[in-house]
Amino acid sequence: MNKSNLELVRECDSFPYYEDNRAVYTENLKKYHAFRVNGYDDTLGYILNSVVEKWPWPKEHWVIDSAAQTVTLTTPADATPEYRSQVVAESIAAAVKVDAFEVLRGWRNEKYPVYGPGGEFLLDMERYGAHMTCYVEDATGLKFWIPRRSKNKQTYPSMLDNTVAGGMCTNEKPFECIVREGVEEASLPESISRATIVARGCVTYSHIRDARAGGEIGLSQPEVEYVYDMKLDPSLIPLPGDNEVEEFNLLTVEEVREALARGEFKPNCAVVIIDFFIRHGLLTAENEPDFLDILSRLHRRLPYPLASH
Structure with missing residues (x-):
């Protein structure tokens, strides 16, 4: 049974809300x-x-x-x-x-x-993260570079991911993190990344880990993910730069939507893709009945001290 966009967001932002119940x-x-x-x-x-x-x-x-x-x-x-x-x-x-x-x-x-x-x-100890969606655009519309995680990954093996993603080390800025991860994970030239990457805000959520994550079930994982877009020239093809990615595939909007509905994306990566769809007008109040609920759930107010980077 296909999953709705709201179900995907709830899967990621799965810690209950006091206001709801x-x-x-x-x-x-x-x-x-x-x-x-x-x-x-x-x-x-x-x-x-x-x-x-x-x-x-x-x-x-x-x-x-x-x-x-x-x-x-x-x-x-x-x-x-x-x-x-x-x-x-x-x-x-x-x-x-x-x-x-x-x-x-x-x-x-x-x-x-x-x-x-x-x-x-x-x-x-803990982590903030940065995620980036790389895409190309031609006469037929947008296409996305989507990696499949290694089947040997400890967490979410073989699931689909954002083009580039990683945790921010102490004293590292979000932009520097995503540039570094772009080199390491997708073989993206640093000079092109620095000139092309666009900051698009954040998504926030409070996740409860399930069996797909590997390890103990029920661990609480609140996260802030800084979000970036990078429009690539069609000649620049991301390639696995480490052992974390099996392959990259260029998928159409409809192919990404179908993969989301099948639950193939890692939960927080699904949220970042949905955020991209909203920002680029692919997901709107006119075509998504749960639009307002989705929009609010992408930016959960976390009840912990935070730092702006």
């Missing part, structure tokens, strides 16, 4: 512990209860309050980001060593920033 939202929160850092009142994310129970928490740096359902990093309130990051890295390494979680078996130890109130940099 307070009972469902409250029941869902019971599955998680709130992650906090000593000296700050903000919740920085949610950790699945089963993960909290299995994690080998070093007691000198972590306090688990089962009644309040919180996990607190107890480094000094004036600790440096470098020190907090070191403690978190050591805690993750301990879990990797005992093979406590399937999701950590492919751990790449990449450094992503966590922010506190006012965009204060607290430590390295």
